């Protein structure tokens with residue numbers, strides 16, 4: 001019998017998360033079944049979502065017997081909006097803990113892209129007993145780069161897009177987002193634009209959050225040694241959003257980590273090099 005096709009609509013779910021003062025309706029996609037769960041956390045670009053970030057990565061993991069949860073962080077996609085004036089990495093970690101509690105999942109592997117990587121590290125620091133393995137891709141900690149002026153050119157364009165959500169600004173961001181822009185289709189641009197404009201409250205709240213606290217993603221470097229989870233760090237050599245030396249800082253600090261750098265790759269390794277990325281992640285999670 002052939003496995004049913006996994007679609008966004010057929011896996012779409014909501015959970016209400018109450019944690020301290022937080023009371024948020026959170027959207028997630030729940031894909032496949034298995035004893036082990038992989039949570040995927042998306043990046044902070046306007047119009048991002050678990051599905052938009054990871055649609056090339058779900059099926060191989062589901063086929064290998066993992067349950068895959070894509071959580072839309074507060075302030076993105078179909079999740080509730082929020083103004084965050086503290087650490088967004090920790091906010092996402094607290095909400096993820098609430099979601100895992102609601103779903104009765106004791107422990108999960110966490111795969112995070114950019115902001116999702118920062119949030120995965122925040123989660124591992126707060127709830128070490130709830131983490132299996134970590135995959136950090138184009139993220140894992142905020143903080144300065146030794147070689148690249150901050151904010152990077154990519155982050156400046158991303159923030160410009162939040163302030164003025166036009167197709168021109170979207171294209172200006174996307175043209176330095178991936179290494180090979182030939183892979184970007186008009187359909188992809190339009191889907192991203194539609195996602196962004198469907199939730200203007202998210203765009204406005206992101207701008208308000210930056211005004212309240214320009215450093216949404218704290219530097220976890222001094223605490224990385226506390227994380228014992230096995231960690232695979234993956235970076236694009238030509239990442240113009242979160243510079244590659246952040247990956248070097250991560251492997252320097254995380255005692256059980258290794259780093260793979262894709263050449264000819266920007267900020268979206270899981271999409272730009274999907275086949276090899278999927279093989280590497282599966283090998284890492286199953287050995």
Ligand SMILES: O=C(O)CCC(=O)/C=C/C=C(\O)C(=O)O
Nearest residue numbers: 043044045046048114115217242
């Ligand atoms: O500012 C940071 O350190 C994180 C930036 C970030 O998360 C950017 C992510 C962009 C995407 O993943 C996206 O737009 O899909």
